[in-house]
Amino acid sequence: MSDHITEIVVFTILFLAVSGMGFVAARWHRPDNLASLDEWGLGGRKFGSWVTWFLVGGDLYTAYTFVAVPALLFGAGAMGFFALPYTIVMYPLVFLVLIRLWSVSHVHGMVTPADFVRARFGSPTLALLIAITGLMATMPYIALQLVGIEAVLKTMGVTGDLPLIIAFAILAAYTYQSGLRAPALIAFVKDALIYLVIIVAIIYIPARLGGWGSIFDAAKAKFDASPAPGDGIVLNPNNQLQYVTLALGSALALFLYPHSVTGVLAARSRGVVKRNMSALPAYSLLLGLIALLGYMAIAAGIKPITANGKADANTVVPLLFDKMFPDWFAGVAYAAVGIGALVPAAIMSIAAANLFTRNIYKEYIKRDATDAQEAAVSKIASLVVKIGAVLVILLIDPQFSIDLQLIGGVIILQTLPSVGLGLYTRWFHRSGLIAGWAAGMAAGVLMLYNVANPATSHAHFGGSAFPLAKLGLDTKMTIYAGFLALAVNLVVAVAGTLLARAGKVADGVDATRPSDYVADEGDPRVHEIELSGSH
Numbered sequence: 377m378s379d380h381i382t383e384i385v386v387f388t389i390l391f392l393a394v395s396g397m398g399f400v401a402a403r404w405h406r407p408d409n410l411a412s413l414d415e416w417g418l419g420g421r422k423f424g425s426w427v428t429w430f431l432v433g434g435d436l437y438t439a440y441t442f443v444a445v446p447a448l449l450f451g452a453g454a455m456g457f458f459a460l461p462y463t464i465v466m467y468p469l470v471f472l473v474l475i476r477l478w479s480v481s482h483v484h485g486m487v488t489p490a491d492f493v494r495a496r497f498g499s500p501t502l503a504l505l506i507a508i509t510g511l512m513a514t515m516p517y518i519a520l521q522l523v524g525i526e527a528v529l530k531t532m533g534v535t536g537d538l539p540l541i542i543a544f545a546i547l548a549a550y551t552y553q554s555g556l557r558a559p560a561l562i563a564f565v566k567d568a569l570i571y572l573v574i575i576v577a578i579i580y581i582p583a584r585l586g587g588w589g590s591i592f593d594a595a596k597a598k599f600d601a602s603p604a605p606g607d608g609i610v611l612n613p614n615n616q617l618q619y620v621t622l623a624l625g626s627a628l629a630l631f632l633y634p635h636s637v638t639g640v641l642a643a644r645s646r647g648v649v650k651r652n653m654s655a656l657p658a659y660s661l662l663l664g665l666i667a668l669l670g671y672m673a674i675a676a677g678i679k680p681i682t683a684n685g686k687a688d689a690n691t692v693v694p695l696l697f698d699k700m701f702p703d704w705f706a707g708v709a710y711a712a713v714g715i716g717a718l719v720p721a722a723i724m725s726i727a728a729a730n731l732f733t734r735n736i737y738k739e740y741i742k743r744d745a746t747d748a749q750e751a752a753v754s755k756i757a758s759l760v761v762k763i764g765a766v767l768v769i770l771l772i773d774p775q776f777s778i779d780l781q782l783i784g785g786v787i788i789l790q791t792l793p794s795v796g797l798g799l800y801t802r803w804f805h806r807s808g809l810i811a812g813w814a815a816g817m818a819a820g821v822l823m824l825y826n827v828a829n830p831a832t833s834h835a836h837f838g839g840s841a842f843p844l845a846k847l848g849l850d851t852k853m854t855i856y857a858g859f860l861a862l863a864v865n866l867v868v869a870v871a872g873t874l875l876a877r878a879g880k881v882a883d884g885v886d887a888t889r890p891s892d893y894v895a896d897e898g899d900p901r902v903h904e905i906e907l908s909g910s911h
Contacts, residue, residue, distance in 0.1 A: 380532040383698070386707025387532065387714065391543070394565050394715050398550030398558040398722075412747035413487050416555035417730045417754055419642045421482070425651050427560055432639040432652055433659050434563035434719035436630065438517075442570070442666055442713050443524045447689040449670030450678075453599045453608045455615055456667060458623045463660040466627035471653045474631060475646045476799045479895040480888055488727075489637050489795045490735040496798050498884020499806040500739055505813055506791050507735035510634040513788040514728045517633070518765035521717035521724075523690055528710040530681050531694035541766060543714070544721075548762045551722045552755050556642055559722040566719050569712035571662065573697075577672075577709075578665050581700050585675045591668075594675035614852045618841045621856035629785045629858065632795055634727035635720065645897035669693050676700060721765070729757035783837065786820040786858035793869050799893070806884045808872030816865025823857040 414421060423431060441459070448456035477492065486492050489510065494503035522540060529539055550558045582588050596609045611619055630636060643649050673692040676699055680687040697709040733754040738745045745753070794809050823842045828835050841854035876883070 380698075380703070382703035383532050383707040383710060384534065386704055387528070387710045390569075390708065390711035391714055394562055394711075394718070395546045395550060397561055397565065398547075398554060398718075401550070401554040401557040401561040411751045413730055413733065413750050413754060414485070414747075416751045417487060417726050418638065419556040419560055421642060422644050423560060423642045423648070424644050425648050428639070428643045428648050428652050429655060430563035430567055431556075431560045431642065431723070432636075433656060434559065434566050434716075435635055435639045435723045436656075436720075437570075437659055437663065438521060438524070438716065438720040441663065442716050443527055443690050443693055444520075445663065445667050446670035446673065446693050449667050450673050450692045451607075451670075451689050453595065454611050455607075455619060456670060457664075458619050458626070459667065460660060460664050462623040462626040462630075463663060464657060465623065466630055467653050467657050469627055470631045471650070473796060473799055474640050474653065475649050476893045477637065477795075478640055478643060478646055478649050480799070480892045481641050482897075483892045483895045484888070487641070488634060488731050488734050489632070489791065490731060493794045493798060494735070494739075495887040496802065497794070497804075497806040497809065498886065499810070502794060502806050502810055502813075503735055504739070505810065506794055507731045509787055509791050509813075509817075510731050511728055513784040514634055514724050514731075515761065515764055516784050517635075518721050518724045518728070518761065521721040522765060524717040525714050527688065527690040528694050528713050530683075530688065530691055531698055532710065543718075544762055544766050547718055547721060548725075548759050551725060551758055551762075555755075556638070556723065556726055559719045559726075560642070562715065562722075563719050566712070566715045569708065570716055573709045573712045574662060574665050576705070577669065577697075577700075581669075581672050581676075581696070584700060585672065591671050591675040595671040598674050615841075615854060617844075618854040618856060621859040622840065625789060625856045625858040625862070626785060628792060628796070628862070629789045632788045632791050633724075634731055635724040638723055638727040638730070647896075669696060672696060672700075721762070725758045725761045725765075726754075728761045729754040732757045783821075783824055783840075786824060786840065786861055787817065789858045789862045790816040790820065790865050792862060793866060802886050803873070804869055805873040805876040805881065807876045807881055808869045808874075811872035812865040812867075812869025815868040816861045819864040820857055820861030823860060827857065 445456055445459050477489075480486065480492060480495075484491070484495055486495070488507065490503040490507040493506045494500060497503075522544070525543055526540055529535075582591060585591055592609065599608045602608075631640075640649055643652070670692065673696045676696055678692050678695045678699065680689050681691040681695070682688070694710060694713065697706045701709060733750050737753050737757075738750060742749070790813050793804060793812055797804070824840065825836045826846060827840065827842055828838045840857050842857040842860065844851050844853050844855060
């Protein structure tokens with residue numbers, strides 16, 4: 377640790393300064409009363425274009441992106457670039473979907489995706505399944521933010537669990553006090569630091585390593601010598617299908633996550649959402665530059681930190697910064713990664729807490745809960761979620777928690793028929809959607825259980841690349857498990873709907889109207905959601 381004093385001091389000062397901003401955020405555009413989910417959990421639904429830009433960008437591009445994407449390029453090569461096409465494809469896909477979700481949520485006072493499903497299909501059961509799915513997919517995602525901070529602490533020689541616990545205790549405190557305003561304000565600093573570090577890195581580090589030609593030559597030499605058939609500086613016939621389906625599946629999944637929806641619903645108008653969906657692809661340029669840090673680490677001869685006989689690939693970027701940057705700027709870079717973990721972790725915990733409060737507590741425990749009681753329960757739930765995330769890291773192998781993130785994508789995709797398609801059509805019967813969800817979830821988990829990863833000694837849940845040979849096909853190709861699981865979900869949902877219609881099974885009441893999906897800022901029809909149905 378003594379070799380990293382300057383880095384630790386710079387990191388600590390920036391980390392504490394940003395945390396102070398989190399507490400001050402409670403007085404930023406402060407309303408008369410924070411005791412409602414609209415104010416605490418959605419910032420009063422009043423964020424304009426700039427705030428929403430930083431909030432949604434800070435929400436989607438997490439410490440996992442800054443640490444794990446280049447780590448994947450470091451270990452597997454071209455496969456790690458799947459994150460680029462998926463972020464490019466994603467925004468056009470969700471552009472029209474999200475403005476419809478914003479409008480109907482604005483009219484009905486909806487806070488979560490499960491609120492929408494409850495109103496659209498008149499089914500508390502389906503809404504409960506959507507809420508539970510969101511919670512299941514979000515928890516490991518929050519834990520993964522800890523992976524970024526932990527990798528930085530390891531590189532600086534800070535060992536033990538106490539620093540990690542203190543960092544998340546500070547996060548829990550200012551999120552509890554300020555709600556969504558805290559990550560919204562911090563996101564400005566987080567993005568500024570990230571852009572600064574990456575711009576310096578792509579100019580300064582290649583200059584020290586002999587240029588981009590030398591960097592790519594070193595990466596090619598490493599992968600040419602690798603025994604792993606999927607590794608390489610370009611894709612090969614066996615992993616191309618996996619690359620395409622993983623990119624498309626990830627694009628479909630990202631805005632189904634509760635925290636992504638939270639950032640969008642906090643926007644002031646449909647125009648704000650449109651402008652952000654049009655401009656956010658600029659982050660993809662940044663992501664491509666971040667990914668190349670993995671190849672730089674190969675050229676720089678970086679070896680991941682090894683503990684208990686296992687190499688932690690998540691440390692390659694912090695180690696690259698440590699080797700290539702002066703100590704003071706390495707501290708700035710570490711702070712950028714650490715703060716990059718705080719913003720999404722705060723939003724994710726708020727989104728998960730809102731799911732519990734609206735769709736479990738109010739639906740099944742206290743139906744007559746007031747706005748103040750909802751806000752109080754959500755604050756407490758946000759603390760519990762963070763504690764759970766810390767326990768995931770402390771009690772489970774971090775590599776396994778990364779595997780859980782892959783599972784998270786497969787899980788959240790099963791909400792697409794109810795949430796994504798439900799915004800455009802009411803054709804599906806609620807019974808068919810429930811059956812499709814169950815079938816897709818079962819298929820996805822079964823496929824993931826049968827994915828092994830010898831490199832990490834995991835016989836099960838070793839990744840998301842499902843071998844088509846396990847389906848009886850004579851091929852070495854793999855496919856994204858979430859893509860197949862979603863196909864199963866849709867087939868069963870269609871079949872279940874046809875059977876339910878043929879059997880004249882009662883359907884739920886749609887509490888929304890066509891005009892609700894085009895409402896904009898200042899619409900006089902805003903009212904609390906009316907819950908009906910008993911399925």
